Amino acid sequence: MTPQQPFVIAGGGVGGLTAALALAQIGRPSLLFERASAFREVGAGLQLSPNASRILRKLGVLDALMDLAVAPKYVRLRRGADGADLARVPFDDAEKRWGAPYLVVHRADLLAALVDRARSENLITISNDSALTGFIQDEKGVAVTYRFDGEFRRASGAALIGADGVRSMTRTRLIQGVADQPAYTGHTAWRTILPAAGLPEAFLRPVANLWFGERAHLVHYPLRGGSIVNVVALVEDAWRGEAESDMEFWDNEGDRRFLMNRFKDWCGEARELIGAGETWLRWPLFDRPPLDSWSRGRVALLGDAAHPMLPYLAQGAAQAIEDAAALAAAVAANEHDPAAALSQYSAARAARARRVQEAARAQGQIYHLAGFKAFARDAALRLSTPGLLRGRQDWLYAQ
Ligand SMILES: Cc1cc2nc3c(=O)[nH]c(=O)nc-3n(C[C@H](O)[C@H](O)[C@H](O)COP(=O)(O)OP(=O)(O)OC[C@H]3O[C@@H](n4cnc5c(N)ncnc54)[C@H](O)[C@@H]3O)c2cc1C
Structure with missing residues (x-):
């Protein structure tokens, strides 16, 4: 060579x-x-954990992202059926504990930062x-x-x-x-981006929210300084991706009525969030x-x-x-x-x-448990201290 x-x-x-x-x-x-x-990412958010942000910092990419990123203070875990708070996992000391920040970013912003950095580099030729x-x-x-x-x-x-x-x-x-x-996993992510205007203040706080339900869960967090909110509903379903067009990951619009029906037994706050999304894109998850x-x-x-x-x-x-x-x-x-x-x-x-x-x-x-197992999960979470829950991330983030 x-x-x-x-x-x-x-x-x-x-x-x-x-x-x-x-x-x-x-x-x-x-x-x-x-x-x-052209380089194009969908309108959706991405959590950038310290094991990744540490590397992006060394590559000179992180600075360009910081103004657009949100650093969640904690992850709030809730039960979908009644909105009960189960636990909080603190992330506000990520830099001290894991040596790099925990961020949420718009995918397009991450891709743009990478592309800009790559284009400024003589050793990289992009076609x-x-x-x-x-x-x-x-x-x-x-x-x-x-x-x-x-x-x-x-x-x-x-x-x-x-x-x-x-x-x-x-x-x-x-x-x-x-x-x-590649095989369909039986899980589909539905995603939307909501403008902050008109949303309750609780949805705009710098917090990553995770709600558990039977064979489904919901994730949302604010992006770009709280001007928009990223919402992802993950459901197990019977769809099997038979049509060729269904095999595409991106920009595959789903029927909101399906989603509303799927979350009909969830509490009002969660349904309000789902109802606020006018356009939901369906993202079937494949595995190998x-x-x-x-x-x-x-x-x-x-x-x-x-x-x-x-x-x-x-x-x-x-x-x-x-x-x-x-x-x-x-x-x-x-x-x-x-x-x-x-x-x-x-x-x-x-x-x-x-x-x-x-x-x-x-x-x-664990997120999708039902019945007694869900009850046991929730009880265990309530008994766990924030420090214990944070410590469980060490193997992943401290790398
Ligand atoms: C709902 C959801 C939420 C997620 N949230 C997170 C998160 O919060 N944090 C996180 O870390 N990850 C998250 N992920 C995972 C993350 O999106 C992917 O793992 C990541 O984007 C994979 O990057 P990649 O570069 O390997 O592949 P891709 O992003 O798929 O990029 C592959 C690229 O290759 C190009 N390509 C394909 N074939 C060819 C070819 N023959 N020639 C040239 N180019 C080709 C494609 O156009 C594409 O640009 C999430 C995923 C999903 C589905």
Whole structure:
């Protein structure tokens, strides 16, 4: 490998862009191919936990976000049926305890901060409207094909990083297992953004709110200094994504009446919030099984392509950001051997990502309990001290 050979990155989401920045920080060039014609994120919020904000700070991205971010003082846990308060998990000392802030940001703001930073970096070449369609590798490097303006083109580099999301083409070609196809989890996220004007003051406080119900839960928090409120309703449902159009993640408008009916037994405050959303976008959640290894020779996976996860620990993007930092560390440690670097990166990350994937799934089950089990969960939460609940986040955030 000559030092100038770039890393090819498929996908310009949070994972791909952060990987390009992390590689640039160690002096490695990259060619990033994004199939969308422009960088665009949906109108929705994202929790940026300290394990991720710490890395973004080192990459020079966090400052640009701070004016637009909200730092929730705590997470408020409530019961959906009657609005009863169950517990509070304090986050106001995140910087002191975990060495970085706990933030909520608009996805578009995070993506814009990453893109701006990447565009200011000479070592990163970004190509939009460029969908990677295939790759081959040998002992000298990787060759990729991509589609641009209706034509197939070629590029080459030291290695390929597949950061192309849960429906990753890179993963499908790399793993080639029938059992490895993306599968609907039976869970769907419905999301909306509400203007703050007209909403009760309680919805605008710098607090992340989490409500539990039977086979459903609700999350909301203010964004952009409290000018808008992000609301996500997560439900288990019978939808099975049969139509091809249903397979898209984004911008898939759902019928609000379904949601109102689904939450009809919840307390008035929760129903008020749901009723305030005029347009709800439906986001079916897909999964792929955990992998023991994310690399094969000079090709490796990163982010949702490597470890798609249910959003119940709010960790998908955070784990992609951790991947990017680990990738750069492994490349720096194996300067002349990309395959060894990717193997080391995969070994460093796979066990932790699997643990987070599994913990997120288990968390969802706890949120969605019914009957006596829900009663026991609520009683346990009420007996827990805020310090105990905060301490349970250490394994995730202190990393
Ligand atoms: C309801 C919900 C709430 C969430 N909340 C949080 C949260 O609070 N905190 C958190 O950390 N995470 C959260 N997540 C998870 C987070 O959104 C994802 O894990 C994260 O966006 C994954 O980033 P990625 O870059 O790996 O993939 P993606 O964001 O999917 O990006 C992949 C990119 O690759 C491009 N692409 C695909 N195929 C190709 C190709 N062949 N060639 C070129 N480009 C290609 C796509 O256009 C896309 O831009 C949430 C998820 C959901 C569903």
